[in-house]
Amino acid sequence: MSTNNIPGSFKYRIKAGDTMYNLAQKYNVSLNNMLAMNPSIDSDNLKIGQTINMPLNNPVATANIKGGPLRPQITGTVNFFDVPDGTWVCADISGLPPYRPAVGSANPIGPHGFHVHEFGNCQTGDPGDPFQTAGGHWNPTNQPHGNHAGDFPVLFSNQGRASMCFFTSAFKPEQVIGKAVIIHQNPDDYRTQPAGNAGKRLACGVIQRFNG
Ligand SMILES: [Cu+2]
DSSP states (O other), rough: OOTTSOOOOEEEEETTOOOOOHHHHHHTTHHHHHHHHHHOOTTTTTOOOOOHHHHHHHSSSSEEEOOTTTTOOEEEEEEEEEETTTTEEEEEEEEEOOOOOOTTBBBOOOOOOOEEESSSSOOSTTTTSSSSSSSSSSOOTTHHHHHSTBOHHHHHHHTEEEEEEEEESOOOOHHHHHOEEEESSSOOOOOOEEEEEEOSSSEEEEEOOOOO
């Protein structure tokens, strides 16, 4: 798995009772790495409210993304890291189609709608309209589209590659294991119900527990 694009740390604000040792255990990171990343911090005397750098360790969950019949060149990974109060999501995707501007009533191709869908099933199904078995957007709190837990920023690509990380407080990584990541042909407008008019499904990946 390629993780070389992932920013190596996140910020953590010290709470009452925190120690470097406990934080290293909680986030499953190396105590030595923590100490090395915080050279000016007195590790025996942490102050409530002070911010320290925490190394990112392995993701809790990961999706191996593969293109379907409309764009078989797509490959990549989406990783879900456990961080305080939410999840740091990192995507690195290659083989996306070239950008095409909107023509008449046809939507642009790219940037690409990007979501967690409710079922972890990436069977192709109809090759002209693939990955319907992944269902609709994962929406556990019955929100309008634009605010689904599974609504992600669009994937912005250059020469077919999109690489980004973002934070969400909408879920923890454990909650999306067994669901699917879908990449769409068209941009998400974040307002058309129920799916943002993001068009056909180019690629899919089942979100699994990371064990590597
Ligand atoms: Cu979608």
